[in-house]
Amino acid sequence: MKKRIASFFLLILSLYIGFTGCTAALANENKNQAQNAFLQSKTQAVFVSTASNQVQTIISTAKSLVGSSQYNGYCQRFVRICYESAGIYANKSAFTALEAWSMWKVSASRSNIPVGACIYFQGYGYDWTNGHVAIYLGDDYVIDATYQGVAVRKITNWQGYLGWGYQAGITPTGAQKAAATAPSLRKPGDGNADGAVRADDARRCLRISAKIDAVQQKDFTYYDVDKNGTITANDARLILRASAGLITLW
Numbered sequence: 001m002k003k004r005i006a007s008f009f010l011l012i013l014s015l016y017i018g019f020t021g022c023t024a025a026l027a028n029e030n031k032n033q034a035q036n037a038f039l040q041s042k043t044q045a046v047f048v049s050t051a052s053n054q055v056q057t058i059i060s061t062a063k064s065l066v067g068s069s070q071y072n073g074y075c076q077r078f079v080r081i082c083y084e085s086a087g088i089y090a091n092k093s094a095f096t097a098l099e100a101w102s103m104w105k106v107s108a109s110r111s112n113i114p115v116g117a118c119i120y121f122q123g124y125g126y127d128w129t130n131g132h133v134a135i136y137l138g139d140d141y142v143i144d145a146t147y148q149g150v151a152v153r154k155i156t157n158w159q160g161y162l163g164w165g166y167q168a169g170i171t172p173t174g175a176q177k178a179a180a181t182a183p184s185l186r187k188p189g190d191g192n193a194d195g196a197v198r199a200d201d202a203r204r205c206l207r208i209s210a211k212i213d214a215v216q217q218k219d220f221t222y223y224d225v226d227k228n229g230t231i232t233a234n235d236a237r238l239i240l241r242a243s244a245g246l247i248t249l250w
Contacts, residue, residue, distance in 0.1 A: 053174025054086035055116035061085040062135050062143045066152060071145035075133050076100055078145035079118055082135060083167040090168035097131035098123070101162055108163035114176040118167055122160035136164065159192070188249040189239040191215075191223045197249070202240035209233050225249050 062082045065071070071078040076097045080090070094100035101120040113119060113136050121132040134144030134155075143152045166172065189197035191204055205223045207213040209232045215223060223231045225238050241247045 054088065054172035055174035057086040058082045058088075058116055058135065058172060059137065059143070062150070063152070065150045066143070067149050069149045071150060072147050073145075075145045076130075078150065079133050079135060079167050083170075083172070086172055088168050088170050088172060096129070097121070097133035098129070100133060100167065101131060101165065104165040104167065104169040105163055106165040110158065110161065112176075113164050116172055116175050117164045119164045120162040122162060124160065131162070158196075161193075188222055188225045189242050191219055191239070193219070193222075197239060197242045199240060199243050202236045202243060205231060205239050206233060206236035209236060 059082075062078075065078070065082075071081075076094060076099075079100075080094075083089075092103065094103060097120055100118065104118075105120070106117070115136060115138045117136045118133050119136050119142065121134075123129060123131045132144070134142035136142055137152065140155050141152060142155055143150065146153075166175070187197055189201055191201045201223075204213060208215045208223060215231065220231070223235055223239075225235050225242075226232075238247065238249065242249045
């Protein structure tokens with residue numbers, strides 16, 4: 001009899017412990033759900049308050065993908081996804097950055113590039129036929145899909161820069177207006193238009209003066225730094241001195 005009573009009390013005790021455990025777990029779950037709902041509402045409120053135009057939505061989407069590797073090697077796809085998040089869709093597909101540049105370019109100038117614009121580059125290595133595209137953030141910072149993942153970085157070497165435009169050829173709301181005829185930042189001596197006067201500009205100038213290389217008319221004045229109407233070894237010498245910081249050509 002005593003054993004039955006003891007067993008009965010043990011049963012009651014285990015049921016009580018189980019009930020209180022379930023109650024505590026349910027309370028914690030409800031608490032977590034409430035916290036998640038609160039955080040989600042705050043996040044949505046912040047997003048709605050900051051994404052007041054399409055440029056902000058594009059950049060917000062791009063930044064949310066920082067570190068992602070799903071777009072490695074697919075820079076144009078990354079840009080398309082970001083623009084589509086703002087409701088901007090192209091009526092014609094561009095599979096590479098160079099295709100997008102050929103269809104939707106606005107300016108080849110580096111001056112006054114609008115925040116949110118797409119900036120395009122010639123490709124190198126594996127990308128030489130595809131090119132590269134990034135979303136401009138201002139002050140030479142971009143966000144793009146690299147082979148190491150989506151990243152925010154500063155452009156320190158503008159070699160291969162083609163210009164800027166907008167995905168789908170549509171200007172997003174909130175974009176700063178920049179004149180396509182804005183003055184160029186290209187300096188005398190910068191024959192290859194990479195944004196700086198370097199020794200390779202001098203070497204190319206010397207080859208042009210020796211008739212080994214040809215020069216396009218649009219680049220002529222940047223090699224003819226002594227302004228005598230022809231490109232000579234003297235121009236190459238001056239460019240080399242300018243690249244070393246010994247003289248100033250502008």
